[in-house]
Amino acid sequence: MRNFSFSISLLLFIAVGLLGCTDETQNTGTPATKPVKQLDPYSVPLYKSQTSVPAKDFKVTLINGDTFQLSTLKGKVVLINIWATWCAPCREETPEFVKLYNKYKNKGLVVLGVSIDKQKESVVRPFMNKYNVNYPIVIDDGTVMDKYGPTMGIPTSYIIDKEGVLRYFAVGALTQKELEPRIQKMLAE
Numbered sequence: 461m462r463n464f465s466f467s468i469s470l471l472l473f474i475a476v477g478l479l480g481c482t483d484e485t486q487n488t489g490t491p492a493t494k495p496v497k498q499l500d501p502y503s504v505p506l507y508k509s510q511t512s513v514p515a516k517d518f519k520v521t522l523i524n525g526d527t528f529q530l531s532t533l534k535g536k537v538v539l540i541n542i543w544a545t546w547c548a549p550c551r552e553e554t555p556e557f558v559k560l561y562n563k564y565k566n567k568g569l570v571v572l573g574v575s576i577d578k579q580k581e582s583v584v585r586p587f588m589n590k591y592n593v594n595y596p597i598v599i600d601d602g603t604v605m606d607k608y609g610p611t612m613g614i615p616t617s618y619i620i621d622k623e624g625v626l627r628y629f630a631v632g633a634l635t636q637k638e639l640e641p642r643i644q645k646m647l648a649e
Contacts, residue, residue, distance in 0.1 A: 463562045474486035488577055496628070498640060504632030504649040506619075506642070515620040523584060533570055533626065537646045538620040542604070542611055549633035550615045553566075554591045555635040559615045560643065561595040568622070568647050571595035574604045576614065621646050 515538070519529040526610030530538065541557060543550035554573075561571045573595060575584050580599050588597060598604065605611075608618060612631045619628040619642070628642065 464642055469594060481520045498638065499575050499634045500637035503635035503638035504630050506628045506630045506634070506638065508628055509626045513626045515618070515624050515626045518603050518604050518607050520600070523581065523588075523597045523599060526596070528572060528598060530620070533620075534624050536568045536570050537564075537643055539569065539571045539643070540604070540608065540620070541571065542572060542576060542600075542608065542617070543578050543615045545583045546577070547614050551591075553615060553633040553635070554587075554593060556634065556639070558592055559596065559636050560639060563640075564618040564643060564647065565595075569643060574608075575599045576605070619643070619646070622649065 484587075494507070496508050497593060498505050515530060517529065517531040519527065522528050533618055539557070539560075541553075543554070557571050557573070559570060565571075572592065575597060577583050577599065584597065587593070608616075615631075617628075617630050617634055618626060619639075621627045627646065
């Protein structure tokens with residue numbers, strides 16, 4: 461019995477050591493990131509950037525052959541969405557992004573879809589047609605993921621303000637109801 465108690469105590473000690481404590485810091489001395497107030501229970505939460513961090517610039521060739529460079533979009537709100545055609549949550553949120561883009565593209569919203577599909581255009585173009593995607597799409601060759609990865613999962617989204625500062629991020633499917641008030645506010649700033 462004494463060995464059993466010692467074993468349990470040792471396992472607990474190891475578990476606490478490996479998992480750490482949740483004292484609102486993550487061994488960095490800074491508070492842990494908390495989600496902003498959620499507006500839609502069917503959406504994943506958005507997280508606000510803890511510091512004013514300029515978004516990392518990149519330049520890519522879109523699926524339509526145009527060039528996209530993030531740093532040229534100052535004065536616009538940019539939603540970068542990393543996704544794949546085989547991802548069920550990605551398929552759920554794509555129509556939401558199409559609606560947002562259609563509603564706010566003339567007011568300064570840019571949505572960039574970053575596909576990580578290895579089959580490239582053979583699967584991305586049919587996906588775009590099926591979901592009526594009319595916002596810019598790039599099939600990433602590693603350029604975007606070098607700047608914004610590795611991600612904890614897909615979809616992963618980043619929202620960048622008019623000044624080129626990363627404001628929000630989320631892992632999982634976002635809804636129009638969750639995004640729209642925040643995008644409206646950023647467009648008005």
